[in-house]
Amino acid sequence: xxxxxxxxxxxxxxxxxxxxxxxxxxxxxxxxxxxxxxxxxxxxxxxxxxxxxxxxxxxxxxxxxxxxxxxxxxxxxxxxxxxxxxxxxxxxxxxxxxxxxxxxxxxxxxxxxxxxxxxxxxxxxxxxxxxxxxxxxxxxxxxxxxxxxxxxxxxxxxxxxxxxxxxxxxxxxxxxxxxxxxxxxxxxxxxxxxxxxxxxxxxxxxxxxxxxxxxxxxxxxxxxxxxxxxxxxxxxxxxxxxxxxxxxxxxxxxxxxxxxxxxxxxxxxxx
Numbered sequence: 001x002x003x004x005x006x007x008x009x010x011x012x013x014x015x016x017x018x019x020x021x022x023x024x025x026x027x028x029x030x031x032x033x034x035x036x037x038x039x040x041x042x043x044x045x046x047x048x049x050x051x052x053x054x055x056x057x058x059x060x061x062x063x064x065x066x067x068x069x070x071x072x073x074x075x076x077x078x079x080x081x082x083x084x085x086x087x088x089x090x091x092x093x094x095x096x097x098x099x100x101x102x103x104x105x106x107x108x109x110x111x112x113x114x115x116x117x118x119x120x121x122x123x124x125x126x127x128x129x130x131x132x133x134x135x136x137x138x139x140x141x142x143x144x145x146x147x148x149x150x151x152x153x154x155x156x157x158x159x160x161x162x163x164x165x166x167x168x169x170x171x172x173x174x175x176x177x178x179x180x181x182x183x184x185x186x187x188x189x190x191x192x193x194x195x196x197x198x199x200x201x202x203x204x205x206x207x208x209x210x211x212x213x214x215x216x217x218x219x220x221x222x223x224x225x226x227x228x229x230x231x232x233x234x235x236x237x238x239x240x241x242x243x244x245x246x247x248x249x250x251x252x253x254x255x256x257x258x259x260x261x262x263x264x265x266x267x268x269x270x271x
Contacts, residue, residue, distance in 0.1 A: 063122065
């Protein structure tokens with residue numbers, strides 16, 4: 001059986017206690033290879049006190065946030081994905097303000113983690129937008145260019161993710177992939193995880209559909225939580241996804257698919 005190397009990254013560490021506890025638990029079980037951690041918008045900042053619980057070998061990255069909560073650069077509410085997309089379409093993105101916010105969130109990560117991030121991505125994947133994608137590339141290059149950037153093209157997923165995959169493509173995911181390749185920056189070869197958060201009827205089947213088609217070097221983003229946070233609009237999905245990832249059925253699906261779990265890394269670059 002041909003072995004496929006896949007990274008599995010849990011997003012939103014520090015968003016809430018159930019999210020962070022679920023992520024730490026799955027990392028301890030060996031079900032994750034990467035954790036994307038928030039500095040801006042963190043509603044349970046105590047999560048950063050538990051970094052020692054993350055097993056050695058699990059990558060820790062910066063989950064840049066421009067869409068939820070307050071920014072770190074000026075303390076004002078972050079603009080949101082729809083606002084950013086509209087500004088990108090009208091070529092009126094506030095480049096300098098966004099650059100300051102990236103710098104503030106990056107500094108906060110280094111202060112909390114005591115080191116630079118292993119990789120960079122963004123909440124709701126808005127770093128596909130121009131010029132946000134350029135600002136992220138520039139930030140990585142200023143830090144030596146060895147930090148992995150989440151690539152979002154080509155995107156794979158179950159049937160219920162078709163609309164999200166199309167939206168990513170239209171918003172700039174192919175352009176981000178080209179930019180990473182042109183800059184010689186490391187990124188995952190493909191992307192999975194764009195599920196319909198309202199559909200929790202059979203997450204196992206949706207995951208199996210992804211695992212069947214993802215190519216070698218792909219990264220799957222997941223959003224697990226151990227328990228429900230009041231007011232979390234996708235809380236039920238998070239709990240269901242946690243249950244799947246913690247299950248023996250998930251481990252068996254990986255074995256059946258010849259899947260080896262790896263960190264996002266420089267060996268797997270965007271072409």
